[in-house]
Amino acid sequence: MFPSEIIIVPAIFIGLPWLIMHYVTRWKTAATITTDDEALLEDLYGLAKRLDERMDTVERLVAMDNPEFQKPRIQHDKETDNVQLRELEDMLAEKKEARR
Structure with missing residues (x-):
């Protein structure tokens, strides 16, 4: 495995879903009183x-x-x-x- 793959694979499978879920929860809480x-x-x-x-x-x-x-x-x-x-x-x- 190359050093760039060690960073890219976790970023795609861990970082990206976390980022999406983070903003989805922010949008849901901001929309309600x-x-x-x-x-x-x-x-x-x-x-x-x-x-x-x-x-x-x-x-x-x-x-x-x-x-x-x-x-x-x-x-x-x-x-x-x-x-x-x-x-x-x-x-x-x-x-x-x-x-x-």
Whole structure:
């Protein structure tokens, strides 16, 4: 065996697969969000829902006091406005079931 073959053969059969697997695992971990990020998103979603409920309450109070008050374009009781919200709630429910 020549000295160059001693270096080339292990490089092909050990080094190359290791290099490929290394970057494959890097790409897989970079493509997902962490559990901390998921928890933060769930907290922000809960906060947004509470703020939306508060805005509904304020709008109802203003509408009672002022008959000229115009309803907002997006209304909480219209199904077309809640489609994306329902999808998000379904995704969160699936995540919670998967954790169990």
